[in-house]
Amino acid sequence: MMMNEMMGDRMRSMQGMDMDMMQRCMETLTAAEQACVMCADGDAEAxxxxxxxxxxxxxxxxxxxxxxxxxxxxxxxxxMMAMMQATMTMMTACAEECEKHADMHEHCKLCAQACRTAAEAMDDMMASMRAAMSMG
Known part of the structure; x- marks a missing residue:
């Protein structure tokens, strides 16, 4: 079942929000969180x-x-936008650090990619939010 289906009417209160975009953000955040935990574990060993x-x-x-x-x-x-900006900043910093080691460690390469993907999804979501605010 898709996240936006599970959340149903509760999410409708968020005027002008693109629920598919919100779902993409949550999925990429989950993937980035998992990649970061796995990378940290590999980093500790290294x-x-x-x-x-x-x-x-x-x-x-x-x-x-x-x-x-x-x-x-x-x-x-x-x-929400301030938190998204802070998250994007952290994602970018983490990706940059992991990219320094991506040639030597696959976990760093995967983590950097996941962080970049999540930051992109949030950037798209923020653009959508700004558009919704300008209409409202």
Whole structure:
């Protein structure tokens, strides 16, 4: 079952939101969180403390962002956009750190890709949100 089907009418309260885009964000955040946790574990084995710490921070931020998206009754456009921007910043920083090691470690390559994909999805979502705000 698709996330937007499960959330049903509860999400309808978020005026002007593209539910397919919201679902894509949540799916990419989940994928990034998982990739970051796996990368941090691999980094710890390889003695790469900075990369491991960045990945764990990114996993935590991803999880928090997704949980905010799952609470439509507490949705407030400006705070959601600020959190999305912070998450995108963390995703970008994590991707940049992992890309330094991507040639040597597959887990870093996969983590960087997942972070970039999630940041793109959130950037698209923010553009949609801005458009909805300008119409409202």
């Amino acid at each position: 003695g790469m403390a900075m990369c491991a710490s960045m990945c764990m921070n990114c996993a935590d931020v991803s999880s928090a962002m997704m949980r905010m998206m799952l609470r439509p009754s507490g949705f407030e456009m400006q705070s």
